[in-house]
Amino acid sequence: MSEHRTGIPPADITGSGRLVATLGLVTMICGALIVAVWQWTLPAIAANKKVVLERGVKALVPDAARIVEYDAAADGIRPAQGDPAAGAVRFYATYDGEGRLLAIAAEGAARGYADVVRVLYGYRPACECIFGIRVVQMKETPGIGDKIITDAAFVANFDGLDVSLAPDMKSLSNEVKTVKHGSKKFGWEIDAITGATITSKAVGRGINDSVQMLLPRLRPNLEELKREKGSGK
Amino acid sequence: MTASTKQITNMEQLLEGIWKQNPVFVMTLGMCPTLAVTVSGFNALGMGVATAFVLVCSAGLISLLRNFIPKEVRIATYIVIIATFVTLVDYIIQAVSLALYDALGAFIQLIVVNCIILGRAEAHAAKNPPLPAVLNAFGMGIGFTIGLLALGCVREILGAGKLFGVSLFGASFQPWVVMVLPPGGFFVLGGWLLLFAWWAKRKESNHG
Amino acid sequence: MDESLGQIFVITLLSSNFVLAMFLGLCPFLGVSGKLETAVPMGIATSFVMLVASLCAYGLNWLLGYFELEFLRLISYIVVIASTVQLVEMAMKRFSPALFRALGIYLPLITTNCAVLGVALFQTARGYDFGQSVAFSLGGGAGFTLALVLMAGVRERLKLSDIPGAMQGTALSLMLAGLLSLAFMGFGGIGVSR
Numbered sequence: 001m002s003e004h005r006t007g008i009p010p011a012d013i014t015g016s017g018r019l020v021a022t023l024g025l026v027t028m029i030c031g032a033l034i035v036a037v038w039q040w041t042l043p044a045i046a047a048n049k050k051v052v053l054e055r056g057v058k059a060l061v062p063d064a065a066r067i068v069e070y071d072a073a074a075d076g077i078r079p080a081q082g083d084p085a086a087g088a089v090r091f092y093a094t095y096d097g098e099g100r101l102l103a104i105a106a107e108g109a110a111r112g113y114a115d116v117v118r119v120l121y122g123y124r125p126a127c128e129c130i131f132g133i134r135v136v137q138m139k140e141t142p143g144i145g146d147k148i149i150t151d152a153a154f155v156a157n158f159d160g161l162d163v164s165l166a167p168d169m170k171s172l173s174n175e176v177k178t179v180k181h182g183s184k185k186f187g188w189e190i191d192a193i194t195g196a197t198i199t200s201k202a203v204g205r206g207i208n209d210s211v212q213m214l215l216p217r218l219r220p221n222l223e224e225l226k227r228e229k230g231s232g233k
Numbered sequence: 234m235t236a237s238t239k240q241i242t243n244m245e246q247l248l249e250g251i252w253k254q255n256p257v258f259v260m261t262l263g264m265c266p267t268l269a270v271t272v273s274g275f276n277a278l279g280m281g282v283a284t285a286f287v288l289v290c291s292a293g294l295i296s297l298l299r300n301f302i303p304k305e306v307r308i309a310t311y312i313v314i315i316a317t318f319v320t321l322v323d324y325i326i327q328a329v330s331l332a333l334y335d336a337l338g339a340f341i342q343l344i345v346v347n348c349i350i351l352g353r354a355e356a357h358a359a360k361n362p363p364l365p366a367v368l369n370a371f372g373m374g375i376g377f378t379i380g381l382l383a384l385g386c387v388r389e390i391l392g393a394g395k396l397f398g399v400s401l402f403g404a405s406f407q408p409w410v411v412m413v414l415p416p417g418g419f420f421v422l423g424g425w426l427l428l429f430a431w432w433a434k435r436k437e438s439n440h441g
Numbered sequence: 442m443d444e445s446l447g448q449i450f451v452i453t454l455l456s457s458n459f460v461l462a463m464f465l466g467l468c469p470f471l472g473v474s475g476k477l478e479t480a481v482p483m484g485i486a487t488s489f490v491m492l493v494a495s496l497c498a499y500g501l502n503w504l505l506g507y508f509e510l511e512f513l514r515l516i517s518y519i520v521v522i523a524s525t526v527q528l529v530e531m532a533m534k535r536f537s538p539a540l541f542r543a544l545g546i547y548l549p550l551i552t553t554n555c556a557v558l559g560v561a562l563f564q565t566a567r568g569y570d571f572g573q574s575v576a577f578s579l580g581g582g583a584g585f586t587l588a589l590v591l592m593a594g595v596r597e598r599l600k601l602s603d604i605p606g607a608m609q610g611t612a613l614s615l616m617l618a619g620l621l622s623l624a625f626m627g628f629g630g631i632g633v634s635r
Binding site: 014030034038137141143 | 301304309313314316317321329331392393408410
């Protein structure tokens with residue numbers, strides 16, 4: 001800059017080459033450090049995530065011997081690799097000791113009262129129904145919103161929740177709906193908890209959104225999944 | 234600098250941050266993480282240790298490089314160094330405990346903009362040799378952790394009737410839920426500051 | 442999880458207000474909320490920087506994802522956001538001195554504000570697309586300004602009242618913020634149920 005009019009004598013100004021060199025050197029050291037630690041922690045993080053996932057899925061399907069991760073994209077189903085691509089739904093196929101498909105688990109999420117409520121639900125192809133849920137993450141008000149875990153009557157909603165597909169296989173025959181407490185009439189309705197309606201609705205909405213995406217992609221490929229790949233045969 | 238400040242012993246370096254200049258209660262610095270994650274003692278401890286780690290490591294490295302970094306780019310360099318250690322902490326916490334990682338969430342990464350760390354780098358580590366710099370940072374880290382624990386434990390006891398996940402009172406205890414919600418963070422920190430101010434005032438009037 | 446832009450805006454403005462529910466940007470919140478006349482430009486300047494940060498973070502995240510360098514996310518966010526704000530400041534000084542005089546003095550303070558990096562980190566963590574990111578940053582900025590202005594209004598009144606000695610200063614500000622936060626909790630669930 002030609003119009004430099006500061007009071008600092010020129011001798012005090014460090015050359016820009018030195019500045020760039022310093023920054024470059026420090027950035028390089030830091031980059032190397034990050035990569036080293038990233039590489040070092042990667043296996044432990046992956047193992048941790050696996051443990052958490054297996055614990056969640058096994059709570060839903062206690063007799064699962066093996067859990068295989070898949071992604072359901074618009075153009076078909078493929079084994080999961082890394083994070084799911086945009087628009088794909090991650091699901092977990094559980095198999096018994098002989099490689100027979102037991103159930104499918106997947107995650108639904110919707111905004112509740114305070115933050116997002118994430119639930120893992122179990123889907124049984126034989127009855128075309130959901131047979132249980134497990135709350136993965138929520139920050140709802142303690143004592144009110146967390147009734148979705150503790151309230152036995154609410155939890156019972158998800159034992160045999162009807163999510164059968166319409167004949168065209170493109171959507172559910174009946175949308176999963178959360179209704180006012182005490183007015184549940186059909187198998188696809190969820191009886192909300194009094195005083196925690198917003199959280200109850202979030203659970204219903206999260207499941208509905210996820211099932212509506214997943215099932216139309218899953219059902220046509222169900223035969224492929226019935227036996228675990230690489231086992232049996 | 235007077236002669237007396239140069240004579241600070243290592244012990245005093247360490248104690249300064251714990252008590253006299255406690256970052257939470259005396260200087261009220263680094264409030265975002267202080268309030269957001271202190272819903273339980275366990276979270277508070279995790280956050281405190283993570284911050285202390287970043288403080289100590291960045292202070293050490295900055296102090297080692299202090300004669301090498303030109304003053305024009307010092308802030309940029311400090312930020313890069315701090316961001317590096319925060320990234321490391323982020324991965325280490327994920328490797329150690331995913332539960333803690335989920336509880337702290339983005340607030341681990343927000344340690345970068347915690348004023349305590351940049352403030353210590355600029356005011357202390359950049360002017361002192363590694364040993365006192367690290368000791369001072371360590372003291373600050375302990376002070377910060379104590380502050381977080383003071384908040385986290387009070388909020389957990391009042392808001393959930395537990396301490397470090399262990400139930401303290403019987404089933405009949407009706408938790409004061411608001412304490413683990415956002416307003417509770419403000420109230421509890423306000424309460425602590427009030428206590429400290431009242432104590433300082435009382436001491437003053439006793440002397441006078 | 443699909444959320445409409447309006448939903449995101451309203452939720453970040455009210456029920457998960459950056460300052461009162463997520464504790465982001467507390468230092469300026471407590472520091473600058475003494476007077477209404479400084480609170481408003483500070484809020485606007487912060488909102489502006491948040492929008493810039495959000496745009497930068499969106500672009501950077503795409504770039505880092507493309508090269509599979511996610512582990513450099515934090516370090517590049519902070520460096521790029523800080524430099525961009527600096528650039529914008531210079532450009533503003535050159536092309537719009539009036540605007541620079543109004544907002545310029547606040548800009549350097551804001552760069553390392555939790556709320557600014559918070560916008561970038563939360564939108565990444567939640568996987569927002571471009572439009573959602575913009576709505577999120579605008580809602581966050583508006584929410585910050587709202588909280589700042591409310592607080593300044595209350596504190597201006599408080600100057601006239603007789604406050605017990607030990608209560609003065611930060612302790613009182615925090616208690617006030619707690620009350621405001623309690624009030625904002627009443628917005629919980631807004632824009633969600635369908």
